Amino acid sequence: MMKPVILLAALLLLAPQVSAQTFPQTTGRIVSVGGAVTEIVAKLGLGDRLVAVDSTSLHPPEMRALPQVGYMRALSAEGVAALHPDLVLLSDNAGPPAAIEQMRGLGIPLKLIPDRPTPDGVADKIRAVGAALGRQGEAETMSRETTDRLAAVSRVVEKAAGRPRVLFLMGLGGGAPVAAGRNTAADAMIRLAGGINAIDGYDGYKPASGEAILDAAPDVLLLPTEAVDAAGGRDAVLALPQFAGTPAASSGRLVVMDTLYLLGFGPRLPDAVADLARSLHPELAQDLANDAAPRPGGLL
Missing domain, CATH: 3.40.50.1980 (Nitrogenase molybdenum iron protein domain)
Incomplete structure (x- = not known):
């Protein structure tokens, strides 16, 4: 069996030398890492472009049938490279950092998606995924709808007695x-x-x-x-x-x-x-x- 170091070197030689900022936006094979990131991809109507997801990507349910690249904080560069992705969308909580650097070294196009647990953070996350996939208009609409609905919920919650x-x-x-x-x-x-x-x-x-x-x-x-x-x-x-x-x-x-x-x-x-x-x-x-x-x- 080929040793991991040798495999990594071989993949480096074979991988297309593409900058992490010049990935294709509207076509190709996508790997999504981060449950919310995957939800956004699916809601943008691009779920059929996903070739693999991480283990936190459980919604919508059909995502569970896709190949997995493991837990988002314990990724393997070799495993991701073997899928020949045109784009990897990564929550910025993904890791380990060494694996992400290996992916960059292999020429795998990466896009880190900001992940902050705040209402504004969700809006930013949606917009970032939309921009990476060339769906800025749809993402902006989704972002506004999400923000407006959350504001409506918040107005009701403010009425709570305790x-x-x-x-x-x-x-x-x-x-x-x-x-x-x-x-x-x-x-x-x-x-x-x-x-x-x-x-x-x-x-x-x-x-x-x-x-x-x-x-x-x-x-x-x-x-x-x-x-x-x-x-x-x-x-x-x-x-x-x-x-x-x-x-x-x-x-x-x-x-x-x-x-x-x-x-x-x-x-x-x-x-x-x-x-x-x-x-x-x-x-x-x-x-x-x-x-x-x-x-x-x-x-x-």
Whole structure:
């Protein structure tokens, strides 16, 4: 079997020497890395040009049938090169950096797409994908529609009487659950939906002890679908000892959402915020249905 170093050298010799800024915009084979990036490509009507995606690209469902290049933060330059892409769209959270530099060295046309978990960040993401694919007009329309719908949801959320404390846990695992602190996509979603992040003592995602969870006093637990399924379902999660004594466990308030839908910050953001807001503020459900007109999806 050819060794990776030899394979990489061979691919370098065979690859077309194309600048990362001179990729074809309207034709060719596209590899998309980043769930929201892939959603935007599909919504622009170019899903049929995708020859592979990463493991976070799960929507729309037909994307799951495409070949995968692995997890977005653990890419292989050789694996991507073997697909002979005309363009690779990469969330700027993708990596590792060495793999991205290898792709550039192989002459693979790359476009890094900005990925910030903010409303403006979603608009920028949509426009960046549209520009890379020569679909600026369609992307601008999508961006405006997304921004307008999110503004409508926000106007309803502003009517909420209170702000529940919400604890997002990325996973339960065999040890301490991993909780979302400040400056995370989960933190941003909780705030957009009219909640308060119950964890405010650190940035990023970190394991949280039972004592820390109790001190956080969450009114609502927010978990990804796969974490709840792995734990045995809603009742099993609420019965876990680390949640004993929290207001959320006492009242049975557990919200379960698809990870990409909740944290992807793509074109479905207004729907995700509306769905989470309905769970945090049941009294707003009718207003959200009438004024914000969210399209359900991802909330279980």
